[in-house]
Amino acid sequence: MSDQEIERRKSLEFLIQNNINPYPAEAYPVNVTAEEIKNNYDEQKNNYQDISIAGRMMSRRIMGKVSFIELQDHTGKIQVYIKRDTLCPGEDKSLYNTIFKKHFDIGDIIGVKGFVFITQTGEITIHATEIKMLAKAIRPLPIVKEKDGKVFDAFTDPEQRYRQRYLDLILNPKSRDVFIKRTKIVNSMRDFLNSKGYLEVETPILQPIYGGAAARPFVTHHNTLDIDLYLRIANELYLKRLIVGGLPAVYEFSKDFRNEGMDRFHNPEFTQMELYVAYKDYIWMMELVEQMVEYITKQLYGTTKVKVGENEIDFKAPWKRLTMYDAIKEFTGIDISNMNEDELRKTAKTLGIEVDETMGKGKLIDEIFGETVEPNLIQPTFIMDYPVEMSPLAKKHRSEPGLVERFEVIVNGKELANAYSELNDPIDQRKRFEEQLILAKRGDKEAMMLDEDFLQAIEYGMPPTAGLGIGIDRLTMLLTDSHSIQDVILFPQMKPDRTVFELNELVDKLQEAGVPSEWIKVFPQIGIKSLKALKNIKPGKLHQDLCGFNKKNKLNLTNPTLEEVEKWLEDLK
RNA sequence: GACCGAGUAGCUCAGCUGGUAGAGCAACAGACUCUUAAUCUGUGGGUCCAGGGUUCGAUUCCCUGCUCGGUCACCA
Numbered sequence: 169m170s171d172q173e174i175e176r177r178k179s180l181e182f183l184i185q186n187n188i189n190p191y192p193a194e195a196y197p198v199n200v201t202a203e204e205i206k207n208n209y210d211e212q213k214n215n216y217q218d219i220s221i222a223g224r225m226m227s228r229r230i231m232g233k234v235s236f237i238e239l240q241d242h243t244g245k246i247q248v249y250i251k252r253d254t255l256c257p258g259e260d261k262s263l264y265n266t267i268f269k270k271h272f273d274i275g276d277i278i279g280v281k282g283f284v285f286i287t288q289t290g291e292i293t294i295h296a297t298e299i300k301m302l303a304k305a306i307r308p309l310p311i312v313k314e315k316d317g318k319v320f321d322a323f324t325d326p327e328q329r330y331r332q333r334y335l336d337l338i339l340n341p342k343s344r345d346v347f348i349k350r351t352k353i354v355n356s357m358r359d360f361l362n363s364k365g366y367l368e369v370e371t372p373i374l375q376p377i378y379g380g381a382a383a384r385p386f387v388t389h390h391n392t393l394d395i396d397l398y399l400r401i402a403n404e405l406y407l408k409r410l411i412v413g414g415l416p417a418v419y420e421f422s423k424d425f426r427n428e429g430m431d432r433f434h435n436p437e438f439t440q441m442e443l444y445v446a447y448k449d450y451i452w453m454m455e456l457v458e459q460m461v462e463y464i465t466k467q468l469y470g471t472t473k474v475k476v477g478e479n480e481i482d483f484k485a486p487w488k489r490l491t492m493y494d495a496i497k498e499f500t501g502i503d504i505s506n507m508n509e510d511e512l513r514k515t516a517k518t519l520g521i522e523v524d525e526t527m528g529k530g531k532l533i534d535e536i537f538g539e540t541v542e543p544n545l546i547q548p549t550f551i552m553d554y555p556v557e558m559s560p561l562a563k564k565h566r567s568e569p570g571l572v573e574r575f576e577v578i579v580n581g582k583e584l585a586n587a588y589s590e591l592n593d594p595i596d597q598r599k600r601f602e603e604q605l606i607l608a609k610r611g612d613k614e615a616m617m618l619d620e621d622f623l624q625a626i627e628y629g630m631p632p633t634a635g636l637g638i639g640i641d642r643l644t645m646l647l648t649d650s651h652s653i654q655d656v657i658l659f660p661q662m663k664p665d666r667t668v669f670e671l672n673e674l675v676d677k678l679q680e681a682g683v684p685s686e687w688i689k690v691f692p693q694i695g696i697k698s699l700k701a702l703k704n705i706k707p708g709k710l711h712q713d714l715c716g717f718n719k720k721n722k723l724n725l726t727n728p729t730l731e732e733v734e735k736w737l738e739d740l741k
Numbered sequence: 742g743a744c745c746g747a748g749u750a751g752c753u754c755a756g757c758u759g760g761u762a763g764a765g766c767a768a769c770a771g772a773c774u775c776u777u778a779a780u781c782u783g784u785g786g787g788u789c790c791a792g793g794g795u796u797c798g799a800u801u802c803c804c805u806g807c808u809c810g811g812u813c814a815c816c817a
Contacts, residue, residue, distance in 0.1 A: 171786055172751055172768050231780090232773040251774065274767075288775045310752045311767050313778040320778060321753040321766065327809045383817075428816050429742085576817090583817060614816080639817085663808065 176306040179271035183301065188267065190304035196279040198222050203243030209284050209292050216284035219294065221246070222302060224338065225276050227313070230269060239280060239294075244341070247293040248280050254297055268299060275305035312339050330660050343655070349468060350644045350656055354421065356467040357441060357640075360460050366417040366443065371406035373399060373423065379622065380404030380561070382614040383426040386436075399425035404561065404635065405622045407444045408590060412630045419443040421640065432652040433582065436661050439640040448634035449589040450573045454550050457577060457585055457636060458485035461548070461643070468647060476580050476649050479546050487548040487577075492533065495541045495551055504533065512536070529570075530557025545578040560600040560616055562588035563632075577638075579646055585638035592630040598623055681739035687728065 169177075183190045200219045209216050223241035233252040238245045252264040272278065281298040313320040323329065323339040330336075336343045358368065376395065378385045380402030388397050403422045410418045425437050445453070465472050465483045472484040490498065493505040502515060512532040516523045521539050523532060533555050541551075553565060554574040562572035573589035591597050601618040608615035644656040654660035678688045711733040728736075 170751055170768090175768065227777085229776050229779050230773085231776060234774040234776080236776050236779085238777085247777075249775070253774080287777090289777070291775095291777075293775085308751045308767070312752080313766070315778045318778085323752075325753095325809085327748095330809095381817075426817085429814090431816090432811095434816070586817075637817095642817095 170308075172308045173306060176273055176304070176308070179273065180304050180306060182271050183267070183304065186267070188301060190301055192300075192302065196220075196222050196300065196302055198279075201243040202239065202241050202246035205246055205284055205294070206244070206292055209286075211286055218281075219284065220279065220281045221294065222279040223277065224305075225272065225274055225278055226309075227311075228272075228274060233264075235268070236293075239278070240338070247287075247291055248282070248296050249285075249287065249293045250296045250299065254295065255299065263299075272299075272301070273305060273308070274311065275307070275309035276301060277303040277305070310335065310339060326654070327662075330654050331662055333658055346644070346648045346650060346656060347658060349648050350640075352468055353464055353644055353647060354640065356464045357460065358421075360463050361419050361443065364417070366419050366445070367415055369407070369410060369415075369418045369420055371400075371403045371410075371420060371422075375400050375406075377617050377619045377621070378402075379616050379619050381424075381426075382616065384428055384613055386425050386427050401426050402440070402637070403442055404637070405619055407442055408630060408633070408635070409622065409625045411444050411446050411590075411633050412625045412628055416447075417443070417445040430661065432654070433642070435641065435653050435657055438653070438657075440637050441640055443636045443638075444590070444633050445635075446631040446633050449632065450552070450575055450587055450634055453587045453634040453636055454487075454489065454575060455485075457587065457638070458483075458487045458548070464643075465647065474647055474649070476646055477651075479580060481547060481580060481646070483548055487550055489550040489552060491553045492537055492551055492555075493553070495545075495549075496533075496536055499541045499544060500536075504536065528557055530555035534558055542578055542583075543581040546580055548577060548579045548584075550575045551578055559588065560604055561591055561597075563591045563593070564596070582642065583639075584642050584646070585636060587634065587636040590630070590633040590635045592626055592632060594623060594627040597626060678736075681736045683736050 180190050197220050200216065200221055202221070202223070205216055205219070205221075221239065221241065223239045225237050226240045226245060227238045229236045235250045237248045237250065239248050250264070250268065252261055255264045255268070256262070279298075279300040279302050280294060280296050282294045282296040285293060285295055287293050310323050311321060312323055323335060328335065329340070329343070337347075362368070374388070374390070374397040376397060378398040378401050380400075381404070383401045385398040385401050388399065389395070390397055400422070401424055403420055403424070407418050407420060420442055422440050422442055423437055424440055426434075427436065428434065430436065443456075445456075462472055462483050462485045465474060473480055473482050475481075493503070497503050500519065502519075504512060504515060507515065509529045509532065512529060513523050513527070516532055516536055519536060519540060521535050523535065527535070537551075545551075552573075552575045553568060553571045554562070554576075556562075556564065556570055556572050559572045559574050562574040565571040565573050572591075575587050576583050577585040591600070598618075601616065601623070604616040605618055608617075641653050641656050644650070645653060648656065650656050675688055679685070711728070711730045
């Protein structure tokens with residue numbers, strides 16, 4: 169424990185001994201927020217003269233008989249003026265002199281009652297008539313200072329920001345803002361879809377057969393049924409079953425799981441919104457997508473223009489539409505629409521793209537597109553008509569052989585959404601699944617499984633349907649100008665910290681060996697933080713270290729005997 | 742998965758060619774009744790990520806590991 173933590177625990181004790189509950193149970197009535205005061209206070213009107221507010225004390229300037237603190241609630245910070253003789257009108261000044269000055273700390277959650285005024289330096293401030301401890305913080309908060317919009321000692325370490333998101337939310341208003349925006353984005357998307365009468369549904373996350381996308385799944389096990397289940401990689405096949413069932417339009421905000429690499433665009437669990445509408449096609453869906461995203465952007469910013477990195481992106485509909493072949497032609501000058509596999513391979517090579525013999529026609533086209541076109545599409549663009557080999561769930565193109573009716577939305581060089589005229593021909597669908605099975609046998613770990621139950625469903629007849637998947641994380645990244653997916657997911661996946669794991673393991677073993685808990689706490693402090701460290705230590709040295717630490721730090725613990733220490737080590741083996 | 746970079750006080754970071762560490766803020770003691778990165782005086786605080794090696798001696802050099810970041814690869 170650091171000196172500061174020890175000090176705070178002492179303060180905690182002091183409060184308790186002076187009949188001040190550091191964690192009171194009763195509600196604290198709040199009648200105003202920092203933002204409301206700052207926006208609406210008017211010296212002439214003399215409003216906000218009886219306010220009650222609660223929040224976290226973020227900084228403190230003590231000037232003898234007067235102090236200023238910054239109180240932060242969910243809307244922002246406001247300054248509070250604490251004057252000894254206002255707070256303690258009587259003889260007893262201990263609330264100010266002792267309780268507040270000595271035993272309140274930065275990070276404590278407090279309640280303040282008082283009236284608003286403007287200081288000599290012109291800052292809207294609450295003059296406190298009452299302060300109350302609502303929750304004592306016994307761990308010091310990182311200190312961030314600010315002057316004229318410049319931030320000093322900013323809390324920016326990505327590891328801490330993601331592992332301890334609560335600190336990020338307390339200390340970085342921008343981060344808090346991103347997550348508020350994320351919810352607004354989801355809400356306006358839901359409003360948009362509901363206004364059209366579409367039905368929001370829930371489908372299984374645990375699936376006996378995973379499908380609907382090309383990806384490796386997470387596997388889990390159901391004990392009672394004694395079967396393996398997969399965390400869904402998509403919900404497409406379930407939503408389509410609902411279309412078979414006669415629901416005309418269904419959608420779901422779907423947490424999906426993919427057991428693949430992680431980088432700034434990929435988190436193992438992520439969110440997609442999938443939508444299926446009967447009797448529509450992908451042409452119709454393009455209009456819906458551009459309208460929906462335009463609507464969301466307007467709701468969020470009041471404009472369709474958003475700055476993303478160096479670029480200003482305009483989401484105003486309609487968006488540019490290009491077929492995949494035309495897009496490649498536009499960016500390379502090469503028309504690949506009539507090329508066979510060999511010619512495609514040659515073309516790829518001349519463009520400096522690495523190819524190998526296992527790549528089929530579809531894969532080659534995708535590689536060429538990914539290298540030459542995708543990164544260059546900054547403004548929202550529909551890329552239409554993909555090779556059939558890459559899209560086992562999309563309907564064959566109405567006029568172009570070898571292609572399917574599929575589009576992707578590319579924004580800022582990245583895919584944002586993916587949509588098809590859905591394949592509803594059960595014979596063709598079975599054939600496509602079978603082709604996937606062949607790929608799987610050849611070792612493609614992402615090939616789709618044959619879903620017999622799904623095939624059965626569409627054999628009963630599925631109306632022609634347009635389907636869409638849109639990445640909520642990616643959309644949020646775009647609309648909040650976030651560099652990494654971890655900035656738009658509250659608790660992104662992180663590798664567990666090995667040292668924490670080892671420490672827990674050690675504590676468990678020490679408990680088993682009957683070491684008293686007050687002594688267990690000492691072990692890490694004398695440098696023993698893992699079982700490995702304990703194995704190499706001699707009982708005599710351990711005994712010396714423990715007793716020495718006790719004496720040096722005046723813990724006043726009863727020293728164990730050497731025999732006891734020997735027995736602990738014995739029991740650990 | 743490959744390569745590169747980072748890990749030092751509660752926080753943000755210095756620390757030269759190896760001699761066991763510094764600053765600001767925070768903390769503690771004191772002064773101060775309108776300050777605002779408050780100020781002024783004084784004090785305490787660190788297995789320099791972990792393990793191993795080279796060395797008389799390692800925070801520093803080398804190797805391995807852990808965690809994070811970046812780039813690329815894989816991947817929607």
